[in-house]
Ligand code: PRP
């Protein structure tokens with residue numbers, strides 16, 4: 001079963017509470033999503049391989065560590081995943097960015113894929129799929145299906161708010177995909193929204209409602 005890691009650093013919990021509030025503006029929402037994604041990055045990127053490098057300090061030559069330069073890809077699920085990209089890129093600026101466009105049919109809650117644009121060498125990259133919300137899990141599962149179909153095999157999923165239903169579904173469908181979340185909420189309501197959640201992440205991020 002894939003590991004679930006709840007990254008609940010006090011700074012993240014504080015920012016997440018502001019993010020959830022109805023009276024948080026679009027501008028603040030956007031900034032907070034990026035900040036939380038960046039703070040989560042410390043944990044999400046914990047396994048980055050290091051290599052030895054010989055350097056010279058003012059005192060002596062010494063062998064120290066540097067990031068081994070493993071190839072990374074950040075893949076936001078559109079639209080809302082876009083909000084998390086810059087925060088992670090600020091930590092790993094050389095990462096490539098792919099896009100998977102997907103929306104949930106409001107009646108069936110089933111995800112509909114409308115765009116897939118990935119780095120050509122996605123099969124050689126450590127992939128971080130990002131989306132603020134893991135609700136039923138349908139979008140995350142389809143995004144990982146899509147990536148695996150195109151050769152990706154080393155995939156982690158990063159979200160801000162998750163529902164137990166979505167975590168379970170993603171773990172069952174893709175037991176190899178580690179899940180990072182800033183909060184594990186209570187449940188889904190009858191419309192498939194996370195409770196307490198933060199509402200519709202895409203609309204709040206882009207001010208479309
Ligand atoms: C939201 C969210 C996820 C999805 C999660 O996207 O950003 O992609 O719902 O729900 P699920 O786990 O039940 O699939 P939405 O469908 O609202 O599209 P948008 O980001 O374009 O608004």
Ligand code: URA
Nearest residue numbers: 135193194199200201
């Ligand atoms: N998508 C959202 O944006 N919010 C939810 O609560 C569930 C799915």
